Amino acid sequence: MRARVFVTLKPSVFDPQGRTIAEALHSLGYANVDDVRQGKYFELDLQTEEASAARKIAAEVADKVLANPVIESYKIEVD
Amino acid sequence: MKFGVVVFPGSNCDEDAFHAAKDVFGQDAEYLWHKDTALKGADVVILPGGFAHGDYLRTGAMARFSPIMGAVRGFAERGGPVLGICNGFQILLEAGLLPGAMLRNRGLKYRCEHVHLRVEQTDTPFTAAAVAGQVLRIPIGHGEGNYFAPADMLEAIERNRQVLLRYTDPHGKVDEAWNPNGSVNAVAGVCNEARNVVGMMPHPERACEALLGGVDGRAVFESVITTFRLADLRRAQVPA
Numbered sequence: 589m590r591a592r593v594f595v596t597l598k599p600s601v602f603d604p605q606g607r608t609i610a611e612a613l614h615s616l617g618y619a620n621v622d623d624v625r626q627g628k629y630f631e632l633d634l635q636t637e638e639a640s641a642a643r644k645i646a647a648e649v650a651d652k653v654l655a656n657p658v659i660e661s662y663k664i665e666v667d
Numbered sequence: 668m669k670f671g672v673v674v675f676p677g678s679n680c681d682e683d684a685f686h687a688a689k690d691v692f693g694q695d696a697e698y699l700w701h702k703d704t705a706l707k708g709a710d711v712v713i714l715p716g717g718f719a720h721g722d723y724l725r726t727g728a729m730a731r732f733s734p735i736m737g738a739v740r741g742f743a744e745r746g747g748p749v750l751g752i753c754n755g756f757q758i759l760l761e762a763g764l765l766p767g768a769m770l771r772n773r774g775l776k777y778r779c780e781h782v783h784l785r786v787e788q789t790d791t792p793f794t795a796a797a798v799a800g801q802v803l804r805i806p807i808g809h810g811e812g813n814y815f816a817p818a819d820m821l822e823a824i825e826r827n828r829q830v831l832l833r834y835t836d837p838h839g840k841v842d843e844a845w846n847p848n849g850s851v852n853a854v855a856g857v858c859n860e861a862r863n864v865v866g867m868m869p870h871p872e873r874a875c876e877a878l879l880g881g882v883d884g885r886a887v888f889e890s891v892i893t894t895f896r897l898a899d900l901r902r903a904q905v906p907a
Contacts, residue, residue, distance in 0.1 A: 597770075601815060604775050604849075628724075656725055656761065658768035659815055 589634050591646035592665045595655045596627035630654055642666040668895040669695040671709025673739070673755075675730050676701065680716035680752065680872065687872040688713075692888050701733035711748045711792070711891050712739055714755025716808070716870060726769055726811045727757030736762060748792040748891055749864045753809055756856075756866030765859055765866045766824055767816040773849025777810040781881070782847055782869060784855050785835045788828050791858050793865045796890040802839040803832075803883040805869040807847060812868040814850035814857075821851060832856035832867055 597603045603625050610624040632649070634642050643666050650662045670688035674681045681698065688696040697707050701719075706712060720729035730736065736758075743749045743764055751759040759765040772778060781804050786797040797803070816824060824830060832855040836845045841853045848868075856867030871884030 600817070601770065602773075602849075604771055604773055608775060653724070653728070656728070656768050658760075658817065658820075659770060 589636055589639065589642040589666055591632040591634060591642050593630040593632065593646055593650050593654055593662055594627055594664075595630070595650070595660050595662045596625050597659055598661050601659050628654075639666050668710040668892060669697065669708055671697055671699045671706050671712045673699045673712065673714050673735055674701060675717065675719035675733060675758075677719045677721055678715050678717035678754070680754075680870065683870070684713045684715045684752065684872045687875045687884075687888060691875045691885075692892060694892065699735055701730070701735050704734050704738055706735075706738050706742055709742075710895055711750070712742060714739070714749070714751040714758050715872075716753030716755060719754055719758060722754070725761065727754060727759075727761040730754075730758040731762035740764065743859075743864050746861065746863050748894070750793055750887070750891070751864075751866040752870055752872065753807075753812070753868055756868055757811065759864060759866045764864050765857055766820055766829070767814055767854075767857065769811045770813040770815050770849075771811050772809070772813050772847070777808070778812070778847045779806070779808040780847065781806050782855070783835050783837050783839070783845065784832045784869060785839045785841075786831070786886075787833060788831050788858075790828075791831060791862045791865055792891045792894040793858075793867075793887050794831050794890055795894050797886045800839060801886075802835065802837065803869075803874075803886060804837075804881050805871055805874045805884050806880075807869045809848070809868055812848040812850065814848075814854040814868070816851060816854075824857060825852065827860060829857050829860065829862075830854050831858055831865060832869070 606624040606626040833853040871887035874881045874884030
């Protein structure tokens with residue numbers, strides 16, 4: 589199975605890069621873009637064929653390595 | 668005393684730290700390759716600045732998996748003095764040996780300049796020779812030095828007096844205009860609860876000789892050398 593992990597700064601943490609991108613979009617005329625949060629995206633190719641097992645492994649490696657729990661949160665999709 | 672300077676692939680301030688310890692302060696010094704598993708008798712360990720393992724994933728994130736970090740962690744847990752400078756500070760944060768995390772600088776720019784630091788606490792091996800309230804002028808060079816800790820963690824480290832250095836104006840007054848990277852509470856350096864592990868973004872090893880534009884970084888090296896000598900004296904005075 590493949591797990592996709594999306595890591596972003598927590599909502600409570602200021603994201604200066606996201607803010608700068610939002611300002612760039614505003615300068616292009618996209619006044620309808622309220623905010624941008626920049627993050628990281630990982631694809632994990634896993635040996636398991638079970639979605640629940642895949643989700644469990646992905647959460648473990650996200651907790652241990654892919655995300656820093658002090659500043660980041662993540663979400664997982666599997667298929 | 669013997670300084671152990673850890674060298675990761677991508678470290679680039681290791682020779683500066685080695686030079687300060689060996690040539691400026693006349694101490695023993697030895698490089699410790701990141702694949703080593705022992706500290707070769709070091710009395711103090713320095714994790715130097717640079718871009719360990721290319722700063723892949725996050726600054727300092729990969730370095731904590733280097734074999735030497737097991738020995739560094741054991742040394743720290745036994746009370747040995749460990750100093751992380753710049754990238755070394757980021758590594759100690761990622762390794763969980765210090766509280767908090769680093770974010771991209773508030774202005775998104777790499778800042779390379781002299782800053783002013785107020786010494787907040789002097790009961791650590793790396794600040795013992797300084798005076799509380801003293802202002803040090805030491806250079807920084809980093810793109811991710813925006814120290815962050817969630818509110819409850821920040822409250823705890825302030826309560827435990829773990830903030831050792833703060834960015835200030837030249838007179839020692841905290842002022843956001845003089846905070847180069849947006850660090851919360853203007854934090855430039857912290858220690859662990861046991862106070863033997865210290866991380867700081869500014870580079871004291873680059874400020875030990877007048878030729879390099881200032882000598883205020885000497886306070887950090889003099890602190891650890893003096894702390895070691897005092898401990899040695901005390902050991903000698905204990906009756907057998």
